[in-house]
Amino acid sequence: MRMMMYEPQAGDIIALTNVRPKCIDDLNRPPRFYLIAYVAKANDIDEYPDLLQFKILSSKPIKYGEAGMNKSKREKLFAVRLINLMTNVRVWKALNSEEGNTNIINKVLQPKSDDGDSCSVCFSKEKCCTRISDIWHTIRSQNLNDSQEAAVLNCINLSQCHHQNSVKLIWGPPGTGKTKTMSLTLFALFQLKCRTLTCAPTNIAVLEIAARLRRSVNQSLEYGGYGVGDIVLFGNNKRMKIDNNDDVRDIFLDHRAKILIKCLVPLSGWKHLLSSMMHLLDDPVEHYSMYLQKRAAKQKQNAEKNEEDDRTEDYLLTFEEFVKNEFDSVSEDLKICMTDLYTHLPTSCISLEVVKDMVRALGLPKPIKSSLHTIGAANEGLKLILNDFKVPRSTVGCLTQLRTKCTNTLKSLPKEFSVPISEYALKNFCLENACLIFCTASTSSKLHIVAETRPLELLVIDEAAQLKECESAIPLQISGLRHAILVGDERQLPGMVKSKIAASADFGRSLFERLAKLGHKKHLLNVQYRMHPSISLFPKK
Numbered sequence: 001m002r003m004m005m006y007e008p009q010a011g012d013i014i015a016l017t018n019v020r021p022k023c024i025d026d027l028n029r030p031p032r033f034y035l036i037a038y039v040a041k042a043n044d045i046d047e048y049p050d051l052l053q054f055k056i057l058s059s060k061p062i063k064y065g066e067a068g069m070n071k072s073k074r075e076k077l078f079a080v081r082l083i084n085l086m087t088n089v090r091v092w093k094a095l096n097s098e099e100g101n102t103n104i105i106n107k108v109l110q111p112k113s114d115d116g117d118s119c120s121v122c123f124s125k126e127k128c129c130t131r132i133s134d135i136w137h138t139i140r141s142q143n144l145n146d147s148q149e150a151a152v153l154n155c156i157n158l159s160q161c162h163h164q165n166s167v168k169l170i171w172g173p174p175g176t177g178k179t180k181t182m183s184l185t186l187f188a189l190f191q192l193k194c195r196t197l198t199c200a201p202t203n204i205a206v207l208e209i210a211a212r213l214r215r216s217v218n219q220s221l222e223y224g225g226y227g228v229g230d231i232v233l234f235g236n237n238k239r240m241k242i243d244n245n246d247d248v249r250d251i252f253l254d255h256r257a258k259i260l261i262k263c264l265v266p267l268s269g270w271k272h273l274l275s276s277m278m279h280l281l282d283d284p285v286e287h288y289s290m291y292l293q294k295r296a297a298k299q300k301q302n303a304e305k306n307e308e309d310d311r312t313e314d315y316l317l318t319f320e321e322f323v324k325n326e327f328d329s330v331s332e333d334l335k336i337c338m339t340d341l342y343t344h345l346p347t348s349c350i351s352l353e354v355v356k357d358m359v360r361a362l363g364l365p366k367p368i369k370s371s372l373h374t375i376g377a378a379n380e381g382l383k384l385i386l387n388d389f390k391v392p393r394s395t396v397g398c399l400t401q402l403r404t405k406c407t408n409t410l411k412s413l414p415k416e417f418s419v420p421i422s423e424y425a426l427k428n429f430c431l432e433n434a435c436l437i438f439c440t441a442s443t444s445s446k447l448h449i450v451a452e453t454r455p456l457e458l459l460v461i462d463e464a465a466q467l468k469e470c471e472s473a474i475p476l477q478i479s480g481l482r483h484a485i486l487v488g489d490e491r492q493l494p495g496m497v498k499s500k501i502a503a504s505a506d507f508g509r510s511l512f513e514r515l516a517k518l519g520h521k522k523h524l525l526n527v528q529y530r531m532h533p534s535i536s537l538f539p540k541k
Contacts, residue, residue: 006079008054011086012039016058016077027080035059038085087442091470094445100477103165104459104484108476108511135191138220139184145527148181154523155185158483159194159458169464169512170487171522175530182462182487183212189458190217190230190436196458199441199475201467201495203240206233209462210438211247225250225343226355230435232256234427235443251438256344257426263337263344264421270341271415273334280330281407284323291322331365338362341417346433349417357412364406428453441467444475455480464488464512468495472511486512 008014015027017034027034035058042054062077094100139152151170158168172178189196190213200206210233221227234253237243242252249255263269280287295316317325339362342355420426431437431450439447441461459481461467465488476484490513497508516522 006081008039008042008052008079009084009086010039010042011084011089012042013037013082013085014039014056015080015082016062017080018075018077020078021080024080024082034080035062036082037079087471090442090445090474091468094473094477095470097477100448101479101481102477104167104476104481105473107165107167108515135188135220139188142180142184144181144184145177147524147526148177148184151181151523151525152185152188155460155485156188156192158485159189159192159196162482165482167484167486167515167520169515169520169522170485170525171489171516172487172525173489173491173528175528176525177527177529178487178489178525179209179212179462181525182209182460183216185485186213186436186460187216187220191220193230193435194458195435195454195456195480196460197437197439197444197447197456197475197478197481198460198462199439199444199467200462201441201471202463203235203440205463205466206235206438206440207240207245207248210251211245213436213438214247214251223342223352223355223359224339226350226352227347229256229342229344229346229350229430230433231438232430232434232436233438234431234446235439250343253427253430256430257423259340260344260419260426260430261421261423263340264417264419270337270417273330273337274410274413274415277330277334278407278410280323280326281403281410285319287326288319288322291317291326327365327369331369335362335365345417345419346430346435348433349419354414357409361406361409361413364402364409368402368406441471441475444478447475447478451479457482459484461486461512462488465490465492465510466495467510467512468497468508469511469514470507471495486515488512490516 006014014037015034016037017027017032019026019032021027021032026032037056037058040055040057043052063075139149144152154168155170158166170178170181172181186196186198186209198206198209200209210231214228214231217227217231228250231251232253233240233248233251237252237254240252242249242255266272338358342350342358420429428450431447432454437447437456447456456478457480459475459478461472461475461484464472464486467488475481488510490510494510494513495508497503499507502508
């Protein structure tokens with residue numbers, strides 16, 4: 001069997017031994033010894049492939065030999081990963097936190113018999129339909145049954161209530177359309193700009209609900225991907241296998257940060273491309289002169305080094321060839337950058353009017369490109385044409401008009417966006433300005449700092465009956481949260497607990513299950529779609 005290289009991650013518990021073990025049982029065979037260590041910090045292998053460094057806390061001091069000893073003579077230690085405790089560490093911190101938001105925690109610790117009722121002050125079907133009149137047609141077109149429709153309306157109503165904190169349980173047995181109901185609920189919250197955190201126990205569950213929501217949003221977008229920047233999915237890239245998932249890649253935080261950094265860097269990003277295109281359209285002769293100067297300087301530099309450069313890109317382009325090549329190159333890069341910006345920037349920092357101008361600008365280079373190549377073929381003197389030589393009702397005249405229109409449109413676009421360029425700050429910026437955020441309950445611990453800047457309003461926990469109650473304490477304490485919606489079925493398998501002692505103490509019990517046993521009202525999705533009605537009636541008898 002091929003041995004895999006261990007890639008340390010923060011939170012790993014590892015065994016360090018001087019003999020390469022073939023299996024875990026080999027660690028306990030005499031006369032071998034091993035030390036237990038905790039990985040406190042580790043570099044990201046993907047980000048720093050040539051720098052494998054990690055900090056550990058070991059059960060005993062590790063002897064590396066005397067100072068100055070040759071590395072080859074030092075004893076080698078092998079690391080065996082046993083388990084990762086990061087989730088447990090986050091749970092422990094959440095349970096011992098004294099600074100977290102306790103509004104919902106207090107509510108679930110002292111549940112009352114009337115908990116789960118809709119707010120009598122805020123709720124009415126008429127009021128709710130008025131709030132979402134623009135999107136209600138889309139929701140009704142999904143053929144929801146009465147129980148699903150009521151669940152969506154109740155969740156929307158909850159998001160509008162600001163005078164009390166509440167927890168709502170949605171009971172969705174298998175085959176009742178729970179995921180469909182929640183994706184439409186999140187779609188409505190997205191349209192209402194309600195800052196919502198959606199969590200689940202596992203990456204698979206998070207990806208499923210995020211993908212469903214992404215598809216719903218995609219059908220409603222009018223201007224390309226404008227609006228997608230308000231949705232963020234974040235977590236571990238490898239565990240989520242984002243590279244193989246086209247449905248959610250464009251909303252994944254790491255992917256978004258890389259694209260935006262590429263668009264925003266000063267020397268090759270949006271500002272550079274925009275000014276290059278306007279300069280090329282305004283004064284192509286000067287642009288060509290700059291090209292000749294750079295080429296001459298490079299030839300001089302090569303001559304001083306006695307180097308000959310026969311590469312094809314150093315072939316001296318004529319003015320016509322230069323303008324066509326430069327226009328094709330810059331327009332294509334500008335198109336990609338423009339699309340990436342209005343797709344990945346939050347709508348709070350790029351207005352709809354700017355996006356409309358961008359979309360209009362996207363269509364202008366194509367006819368200019370076509371005219372340039374047509375004129376070149378007809379040999380009408382491109383330099384004269386681009387210097388405002390006008391011939392009415394001709395290809396030349398059309399090109400002049402198109403160039404003027406394109407230049408004016410580009411000048412109306414913002415040259416800069418108020419967005420940080422460093423990766424860490426940019427990720428926080430995206431999270432702070434997102435409308436919908438998706439992650440596991442454990443990973444939500446990273447949102448506490450972000451939520452202090454711009455608080456979240458609503459928490460949705462999918463597959464809540466499989467999430468241990470202690471783990472649900474992590475997202476429940478995030479700053480600003482007013483309401484929580486727990487979606488699941490306590491009659492299905494609970495969260496996995498390997499320890500028999502912990503299992504006997506109900507360590508795996510979920511908050512959903514505990515509240516249900518205490519009589520907290522549940523909204524039941526009561527139509528079964530997965531099996532024939534006669535089969536579903538059998539166990540009821």
